[in-house]
Amino acid sequence: MLQRVLRTGRRSFDSLSEQEILALAISSEEDDARIYRAYADGLREDYAASARMFDEMAAEEDEHRRRLIELHQSRFGDVIPLIRREHVRGYYERKPDWLVRPLGLEKTRAMAEQMEEQAARFYRAAAARASDADTRRLLGDLASAEAGHIATAQALEKKHVPEDVRESEAESEHRSFVLTYVQPGLAGLMDGSVSTLAPIFAAAFATGDTWQTFLVGLSASVGAGISMGFTEAASDDGVISGRGSPIKRGFATGTMTTVGGLGHALPYLIPDFWTATIIAVIVVFVELWAITWIQNRYMETPWLRAALQVVLGGSLVLAAGILIGNA
Known part of the structure; x- marks a missing residue:
């Protein structure tokens, strides 16, 4: 009875199945790709080089989402559970700063790096709490992927935003x-x-x-x-x-x-x-x-x-x- 009264409508991360964790990762990658495209759109008129960087980062997120979907299909089939970050207690949230115009250049770059660091940190913490070997392996792979995003973002910044352009x-x-x-x-x-x-x-x-x-x-x-x-x-x-x-x-x-x-x-x-x-x-x-x-x-x-x-x-x-x- 008390649990029904205090229910917040969010699931705890510990209660998610491996399929739901994978579905959550898929929706998160999709959201992040859309955020990067919003950043690119907001910067394109005044900062074309940085906009191209965010376009490529969005493409990277699309590729990771595609790989996650393929993994889900091979393990659980074609029906992906509808679960998003706002459905899970304690999951990292994204403040809608991409809706602000004009976008601040340095703040946008810093927020993008924070997005990747936040996701990698969350997956590492979740992997440390997981008792099932397959779940631990899955979360560890996701943490590695997010950490790789940080290096990719830095490489893209050097490619599209050299010192003179910056x-x-x-x-x-x-x-x-x-x-x-x-x-x-x-x-x-x-x-x-x-x-x-x-x-x-x-x-x-x-x-x-x-x-x-x-x-x-x-x-x-x-x-x-x-x-x-x-x-x-x-x-x-x-x-x-x-x-x-x-x-x-x-x-x-x-x-x-x-x-x-x-x-x-x-x-x-x-x-x-x-x-x-x-x-x-x-x-x-x-x-x-x-x-x-x-x-x-x-x-x-x-x-x-x-x-x-x-x-x-x-x-x-x-x-x-x-x-x-x-x-």
Whole structure:
């Protein structure tokens, strides 16, 4: 009775027959081949060499599946039990990262190697637990096959993705990351950090009220974030410019604009005016130097020029806000 109540609908691996283990291996090989083809499809437009590598890895999985099916036919006949990895407790699972677009190049390669290592490790552990000699032999053969997949994947990578191609694809991936996330996010951070300085510090020195200043900063930051986010998303669909998804760019811009403004608005939650103001000024200069570092690191802007543009410009806006607030 208790077993029926606690039943999860999954079989334990120890309860599987040799035929079911073989059927599980067949379905797993089929799934992995389809995953590799999905990786190839997701990489083909931007990383043709890596896509060819995954095409060949899928073909390897097809060959292993064919051999497993032949073995099943010779031992158990033509009817293969319907059992998949999700039907077995403790069996390794594949996260559907192949559905994400665009695919990350290095992450995809790492996931492929992890797939093979995970399968080989599982079969070795299962073979160590098996008491039947035939079952142990079968699981050992599967572990060896999966370990062989790792060596095959490495050989295919050397064949299709030599060092110069790898560097070219890495550069293309970096460029895509910069255009889709860094550049829009940096624009938002600059706008949020600099454009909100004047209204926040003008409100602070005009009212001397930290709570009212915080409300002004909050409204300015959120409003600017929404405006910048929609503007970025509507400005370019990314098809011709290659800047990536407008939704991702808009989200990056809007989020960083809001964060940039809230950074020096949050200190005004502190009731004491001068304590809040001193902390806010410190936060401002941290923000400005962070923007300078990002410009130098990702946009390759010379450090001195970036510092003059951001720190000097931000300082002038800060001073303008304080002067207007004291007028």
